Amino acid sequence: MRRARTSVALFAFWCIIVPPRGILDVAVGVATALTLSAWTSRFLWPQPDPFVSTLRLVRLPRFMLTMGAHIVVAASQVLWVVLDPRSRVAPVVVRHTVRFGAEGARVAFAHAITITPGTLALDVVGDTFVVHCLDERFGRAVSDGSLAREIERLFGASAGP
Amino acid sequence: MTFPSLVGDAIGGALLLVGVVFLLGGTIGLIRLPDLYSRAHAASKCDTVGACSILAALLLLGAPGSAGLKIVLLALLVLASGPTTAHALARCAFRSGVAPVAKDGGEGP
Known part of the structure; x- marks a missing residue:
């Protein structure tokens, strides 16, 4: 089907x-x-169909707009790093653990990490997200919990370190 | 030429220029950044914004009705597939044991 x-x-x-x-x-x-x-x-589609509530559908456009703004900022940040001859790239890999109730929330969080400035989701193992950061300071945007709270608002799943 | 169409053309032209700058930046990033993972940042973000900016410019520069719908669909496809492709490539490389060039000496899978 x-x-x-x-x-x-x-x-x-x-x-x-x-x-x-x-x-x-x-x-x-x-x-x-x-x-x-x-x-x-x-x-x-290895998992059962996710339950999509009306509230989630209402929140989705706002989330997509937020992510759209994030990707423009993220691309500008990369552009700055690439075009500024004085910039030095010092990548780090960090692991961040967040518990989400829904599989969809984990997928959305990994996607959101990738479009956040300077970060790229490398792998997801259970509740642990392996994140590549162009610099240590970019990793703080993921670990401060604001992104997880954004996903939590969309999916209504419990998120915590 | 009417004033609204002049403004539309000017914004469209500016978006085209912005798109070219981002695509060029993404390409330079592929050469300048040190490893696959860092290059994936440039490829996923700059190329996505560059392509969407050029598609938005095409929309403003007088795409007819049905072409407008196609452009919007293509922009959504690019927005969804760009970061996902970068993640898929990075995940595959990471699980295959390609170590990132990291300040702290690198970290394997």
């Missing part, structure tokens, strides 16, 4: 991006959607 839903969503996306002009276009679109959904079903 999930594979069918994924295939339909992918085919709809295909139809918007490449409006089919003949049977060949439709056939290529269907084949691509089926292949991608079959290939991704092994790792994209």
Whole structure:
């Protein structure tokens, strides 16, 4: 059932991006959607369907706007580091543990880490997030808990060190 | 040319320029930064913002209705897939034992 839903969503996306002009276009679109959904079903949807409450849907646009602003700041920060000849890159790897109730919250937190200035989620092992920071000071933005609280507000999951 | 379209063209042109600067910065970052993980920062963030900025510019510079929807969908796809791809690459490298060049001497998986 999930594979069918994924295939339909992918085919709809295909139809918007490449409006089919003949049977060949439709056939290529269907084949691509089926292949991608079959290939991704092994790792994209290994868990049961997450419960998406109305409150979460209402909070989602605000969260996406916040993350959109974060990525612009993050990209500007990287641009500054790359283009400033005086800047010295001193990367560190830090481990940060946060307990989330929902699997989706863990995924969102890892994604949020990656679009936070100077940090990149390397791995997630249970509740521990391995984070690569371009400099030690960037790691503090993850460990001060503000990002986890943002995710907690969205998912309503308990977050704590 | 009307005033609103002139303003739209000016903002579109500025967004194009911003996009080019970010994409160029991301490319320089790939050369300048010391290891795969640091380079992933440049690739994921600068390229995502650069591509979205150029897509926003195309939207402002007179994309017709259906093309506008395509541009918005593509921007959302780029926003979601850029950081995810960087994380997937970094995770794969980290689990394969590629040690980060770190100030504290590096750390394995």
